[in-house]
Amino acid sequence: MDHHSPLNDAAKKSAGNELGSWQREIDLPSERGASRIVMDDLLEQLGIHGWSPSDIFSIHLAAEEAIVNAIIHGNKLDPSKKVHVSCLISVDLARIEVTDEGSGFDPGSVPDCTLADRLEMPGGRGVMLMRTFMTRLEYSDRGNRVLMEKQRTSE
Amino acid sequence: MSTHRRINVAKIGDVTVVKFLDKKILDEANIQELGLELFSLIEHDNRKSILLNFSDVEFLSSAALGKLITLDRKVKASKGRLKMSNIRPEIFEVFQITKLNKVFDIRNDESEAVAAF
Numbered sequence A: 001m002d003h004h005s006p007l008n009d010a011a012k013k014s015a016g017n018e019l020g021s022w023q024r025e026i027d028l029p030s031e032r033g034a035s036r037i038v039m040d041d042l043l044e045q046l047g048i049h050g051w052s053p054s055d056i057f058s059i060h061l062a063a064e065e066a067i068v069n070a071i072i073h074g075n076k077l078d079p080s081k082k083v084h085v086s087c088l089i090s091v092d093l094a095r096i097e098v099t100d101e102g103s104g105f106d107p108g109s110v111p112d113c114t115l116a117d118r119l120e121m122p123g124g125r126g127v128m129l130m131r132t133f134m135t136r137l138e139y140s141d142r143g144n145r146v147l148m149e150k151q152r153t154s155e
Numbered sequence B: 001m002s003t004h005r006r007i008n009v010a011k012i013g014d015v016t017v018v019k020f021l022d023k024k025i026l027d028e029a030n031i032q033e034l035g036l037e038l039f040s041l042i043e044h045d046n047r048k049s050i051l052l053n054f055s056d057v058e059f060l061s062s063a064a065l066g067k068l069i070t071l072d073r074k075v076k077a078s079k080g081r082l083k084m085s086n087i088r089p090e091i092f093e094v095f096q097i098t099k100l101n102k103v104f105d106i107r108n109d110e111s112e113a114v115a116a117f
Helices: A009-019 A036-048 A053-074 A125-133 B029-041 B062-077 B089-097 B110-115
Strands: A020-030 A082-090 A093-099 A136-139 A145-151 B008-013 B015-019 B051-052 B079-087 B105-107
Touching: A009 A020, A009 B008, A009 B079, A036 A053, A036 A082, A053 A082, A053 A125, A053 A145, A053 B089, A125 B089, A136 B029, B008 B029, B015 B029, B015 B110, B029 B062, B062 B079, B062 B105, B079 B110
Parallel strands: B015 B051, B051 B079, B079 B105
Antiparallel strands: A020 A082, A082 A093, A093 A145, A136 A145, B008 B015
């Protein structure tokens, strides 16, 4: 069986479920609200794989923040640029990679939004929430790709 | 009376109680509109005591937090008071992580919040 052939999605999905994981690669347009294109499936698959509502909330928030950052700060809403999203969901691991075509940024330069004099200023909260809610968060050297992983929280 | 698309506005005594019509506050355009509707309560309607009841809200993004911070600033600048209530645990955790629970006056439920004005 040729695993690289574009078999219809339904066949691929059911095979994935038997193996215990679901994968999806998709290019999103650099438009506000484009995260919706992948988010409904992602949330549905987390439910199918038995993730708790609390973990689903965390992953939803982190994925949303990463994709919005890529669209707005990375690609700066440029219609000629895409945001590439790669997801892997299994019963104990959620891995999401978001890549934009922007010039990248230095994650170390994002101000700490919890410092007393910055508490009431906008900015920096998205990255902080992603870091806290996910088990692992890594940016590429250029800063235009973020890899996030969450291990399932034991009950 | 102004019409709202993102919020429902009621009064309990002197307190303006705001409920959100979106379960998920994450769409950029909706958040923009939400901000304008909230700010107009202070800037146009001159409301001084505002309670945001989050009972119907299941999800919000950092962009929504930005609007709440701006609203809090506008309320303080107009010498009004802002409180929040009925925040579900996952969303309260978002406030804790970003330490906004120290900036905002957060109460368990609507009656406790109204009584605290």
